[in-house]
Amino acid sequence: MISKNDFVKFEVLGDPRGKQRPRMCIIKGKTVTYIPKPTKDYEQKIKSSYNAVAKKFFDKDVPFKIDIKAYFSIPKKFATNINNKKNIASYSSGY
Numbered sequence: 001m002i003s004k005n006d007f008v009k010f011e012v013l014g015d016p017r018g019k020q021r022p023r024m025c026i027i028k029g030k031t032v033t034y035i036p037k038p039t040k041d042y043e044q045k046i047k048s049s050y051n052a053v054a055k056k057f058f059d060k061d062v063p064f065k066i067d068i069k070a071y072f073s074i075p076k077k078f079a080t081n082i083n084n085k086k087n088i089a090s091y092s093s094g095y
Contacts, residue, residue, distance in 0.1 A: 010053040016070040017042045 020039045025032055058064055 008050070008054045008056075010049050012046050012049045014045070015073055019043075 017038065020036045022033050022035055025034075
């Protein structure tokens with residue numbers, strides 16, 4: 001087990017993804033709730049990245065602190081219009 005003063009540092013490669021909302025559908029008259037596949041896949045990727053480094057788990061009753069640093073790639077629209085001063089001004093003004 002990992003104690004209160006231990007720390008684990010790990011990296012998840014690829015662009016960060018937000019968690020999608022659960023979906024609901026009706027199958028044979030019953031409402032079924034499920035998590036979308038991209039969310040399940042990304043959660044699995046985080047889990048496997050942690051398990052590859054840590055090999056330990058935190059105690060359930062011990063609080064812990066998480067620091068997350070997310071690095072996003074530059075959007076294609078911004079990258080293609082970067083030379084246009086009008087577009088740069090509109091990005092900086094919020095319109």
